[in-house]
Amino acid sequence: MKTNLYIVNEIAPFKTTTVVGDAQTLFNELTYTHFPVLHENIYIGCVSEADIRCFDVEKTLEHYRYATEGFYARNDANWLDTLESFAQNNTNIMPVLDDDNTYQGFFELRDIMNMFNQTPFLGEPGNILIVEKGISDYSFSEVAQIVESNNAKLLGVFISNIENDVAQITLKINDSDINNIVQTFRRYSYNIISKHQEDSFLNNLKERSLYLEKYLNI
Numbered sequence: 001m002k003t004n005l006y007i008v009n010e011i012a013p014f015k016t017t018t019v020v021g022d023a024q025t026l027f028n029e030l031t032y033t034h035f036p037v038l039h040e041n042i043y044i045g046c047v048s049e050a051d052i053r054c055f056d057v058e059k060t061l062e063h064y065r066y067a068t069e070g071f072y073a074r075n076d077a078n079w080l081d082t083l084e085s086f087a088q089n090n091t092n093i094m095p096v097l098d099d100d101n102t103y104q105g106f107f108e109l110r111d112i113m114n115m116f117n118q119t120p121f122l123g124e125p126g127n128i129l130i131v132e133k134g135i136s137d138y139s140f141s142e143v144a145q146i147v148e149s150n151n152a153k154l155l156g157v158f159i160s161n162i163e164n165d166v167a168q169i170t171l172k173i174n175d176s177d178i179n180n181i182v183q184t185f186r187r188y189s190y191n192i193i194s195k196h197q198e199d200s201f202l203n204n205l206k207e208r209s210l211y212l213e214k215y216l217n218i
Contacts, residue, residue, distance in 0.1 A: 003082055004075045006112070007096050009105030013038050014047065014061055021057035023047070036095040036106060037061055037068055043095060043103040045070040072097050075104050079115045082107060121156030121172045129178065130160065130193040131185050132168045138190070143169060146184050152176035168193060 013036040014023055026035065027049045034046035045068025047061060055064055072095040073082045086094055092109040116122065131143075140157065147154050153174045161168035173181065178196055185192060 003073075003077055003079050003107065003112070003115070004096075006107055006115075007075065007105040008108060008111075013043075013095075013103065013106075015039070016044070016060060016062040016065065018061050019057070020052060020055040020059055020061065020064075023052055023061065024057065027052060032093045034069065034089075034091045034093050036093075036103065037065075038103060039065075041103070043072065043097060043101070044068055046091070046093070046095060071095070073107060074099070079112055083112050083116065086112065119156065124155050124172075124174070126155050126172050126174045127176070127178045127196075128194060129171045129173055129181065129185075129196075130168060131171070131190040132166050132193055133190045135162060135165050135167045138167055138169065142188065143171065146188060147171065147173055147181060150177065150181045150184060152181060 011030075014026075016037060016039040018037075023035070032049065034048050036046050037044055039062075044065060047064065047068055051064070051067050069089065071085060071089045071091070073085055075096050075098050082094060086092070086109050094107040094109075094112075096104040096106055098104055143157060144154055153176075155172040155174055157169060157171045159167055160170040182192055182196060
């Protein structure tokens with residue numbers, strides 16, 4: 001999927017000669033957290049919507065160059081790298097530069113997210129399984145081996161959380177016998193985070209708990 005097809009260039013960037021009041025007006029009309037600023041057609045960074053509310057409305061952005069944030073993406077960047085840049089900079093807009101550092105326009109977060117929606121991880125039917133294990137104890141090769149040993153296929157896998165040296169791993173698996181996969185992960189000492197109606201282990205625990213409760217009430 002080519003990210004350069006999603007470059008937005010219909011809206012002109014700010015210039016350092018742009019008056020703050022005019023910039024505030026544009027932010028009022030749009031829903032962007034940031035907006036690019038150019039000086040003599042050279043990209044110098046983005047000004048944030050939060051910062052610009054604090055600036056003197058009669059001054060130009062030249063007075064506030066120190067407040068610009070210099071993040072950007074290349075016009076041929078991988079969509080996943082671009083999505084990471086969005087997250088790291090807490091923004092919904094990403095200026096785009098070519099290899100000569102010439103400003104091309106910007107990406108919108110929703111367009112890049114739509115590219116993620118088109119991947120098999122979200123687009124194909126299947127089961128979501130979330131497991132966790134010590135960060136030094138798991139491996140992707142082991143995760144894949146567990147899934148494939150049960151005649152299933154991985155549609156995607158990523159680390160969804162790391163806390164207290166424990167990694168949480170989210171998997172998308174094609175339609176298959178999820179119960180056997182869950183039990184195999186348990187045998188390899190993975191903790192199962194997601195809930196599955198087909199999980200025979202939990203069903204057995206529930207049945208035993210109900211039996212014990214019934215026995216104690218006799």
